[in-house]
Amino acid sequence: TQLLEQSPQFLSIQEGENLTVYCNSSSVFSSLQWYRQEPGEGPVLLVTVVTGGEVKKLKRLTFQFGDARKDSSLHITAAQPGDTGLYLCAGSTPGTYKYIFGTGTRLKVLA
């Protein structure tokens, strides 16, 4: 069974701090996506990474795909209260379009 473990599970920080969320697996993924989910809503896609070692930036968010395509990280610089939410990683298994979601990281940014 493929699993995507995210750490930390919960994170509460002050506005302006930096943070990193990790997504790890023992399996190789053909692509990996990061989503943010607000209460009562569906996940919203932030980014997709497909190449080992790939780095993508989205304003204050930096996403990296591990060289072996088994892990990924999300770094947020100068966090703001609007960044509060549940962050999810999801990987697609090679040869399929079945997506496995991580366990999630619940982030709270305090003003």
Place this chain on the structure above:
Amino acid sequence: GAGVSQTPSNKVTEKGKYVELRCDPISGHTALYWYRQSLGQGPEFLIYFQGTGAADDSGLPNDRFFAVRPEGSVSTLKIQRTERGDSAVYLCASSSDPGQPQHFGDGTRLSIL
């Protein structure tokens, strides 16, 4: 433009009853996915369709769960003989093609009493 629409938004029913959950994908999207999300967890894959056919149904937990997409657009997830453990938010997503970005609906919150 219209996003993915799921109805009902909330469903409360008694154990043993039959329920149907509906998903209207974005127009023209050929791929449609169903997930189940329990409180505090990430979404769990159930099934995905490419057109009218189920391309991968390996996530359906047992034979009480069934999904259809007869015309390649709207999909219905059907649960027979519901159990309390079926309580969760059921999410639907669609994409223009498999492997393209998924767009999620807001889900149906199912509560089995």
